[in-house]
Amino acid sequence: DQQVKQNSPSLSVQEGRISILNCDYTNSMFDYFLWYKKYPAEGPTFLISISSIKDKNEDGRFTVFLNKSAKHLSLHIVPSQPGDSAVYFCAATSLNTDKLIFGTGTRLQVFP
Amino acid sequence: DTAVSQTPKYLVTQMGNDKSIKCEQNLGHDTMYWYKQDSKKFLKIMFSYNNKELIINETVPNRFSPKSPDKAHLNLHINSLELGDSAVYFCASSPRDSPLHFGNGTRLTVT
Numbered sequence: 326d327q328q329v330k331q332n333s334p335s336l337s338v339q340e341g342r343i344s345i346l347n348c349d350y351t352n353s354m355f356d357y358f359l360w361y362k363k364y365p366a367e368g369p370t371f372l373i374s375i376s377s378i379k380d381k382n383e384d385g386r387f388t389v390f391l392n393k394s395a396k397h398l399s400l401h402i403v404p405s406q407p408g409d410s411a412v413y414f415c416a417a418t419s420l421n422t423d424k425l426i427f428g429t430g431t432r433l434q435v436f437p
Numbered sequence: 438d439t440a441v442s443q444t445p446k447y448l449v450t451q452m453g454n455d456k457s458i459k460c461e462q463n464l465g466h467d468t469m470y471w472y473k474q475d476s477k478k479f480l481k482i483m484f485s486y487n488n489k490e491l492i493i494n495e496t497v498p499n500r501f502s503p504k505s506p507d508k509a510h511l512n513l514h515i516n517s518l519e520l521g522d523s524a525v526y527f528c529a530s531s532p533r534d535s536p537l538h539f540g541n542g543t544r545l546t547v548t
Contacts, residue, residue: 368539
């Protein structure tokens with residue numbers, strides 16, 4: 326039972342444009358959501374997070390949007406840069422647990 | 438000065454062997470984890486330790502035994518390796534209710 330889903334395995338975006346990565350979840354107990362970025366042969370690194378009490382969190386070029394009613398979150402990167410090319414994992418948890426549930430990732434490629 | 442370091446980076450071994458993966462973090466975090474990323478790219482938690490105490494054990498076969506000699510180390514020992522154990526294993530650490538810091542992974546190949 327996959328509680329966190331990233332239905333797009335890959336995304337290709339031109340440099341300077343917006344990248345939108347999507348994530349859906351099924352467990353209504355999740356109250357904290359994170360995005361991780363992973364380069365080849367490295368571990369995932371934390372990018373941005375959002376609590377369920379918010380619907381938007383912004384950090385520089387990265388913005389995460391949360392739609393609780395739809396159980397959907399998205400990561401917007403604008404403007405996209407070639408260095409953003411990586412696999413992006415969505416993850417969710419409940420703050421009273423230590424268990425982080427990951428999606429299967431979306432491979433973003435930003436081309437010049 | 439790597440924050441979460443795990444060794445070895447690559448591990449190739451035959452079925453039936455016993456192997457260990459070591460993990461150390463120098464961040465002073467209380468909680469450490471082992472995650473497994475399988476061939477379908479699912480990244481799933483296996484174990485969580487807080488101050489050397491087992492917190493999470495996610496229905497992992499008992500051939501897998503984590504050991505935490507101190508809160509900066511969480512090693513993973515695997516007995517009687519099987520083909521299905523081939524995966525990338527990630528160690529991670531975190532302070533309470535904060536994002537995880539991952540190591541660079543150990544790619545285990547069982548032949």
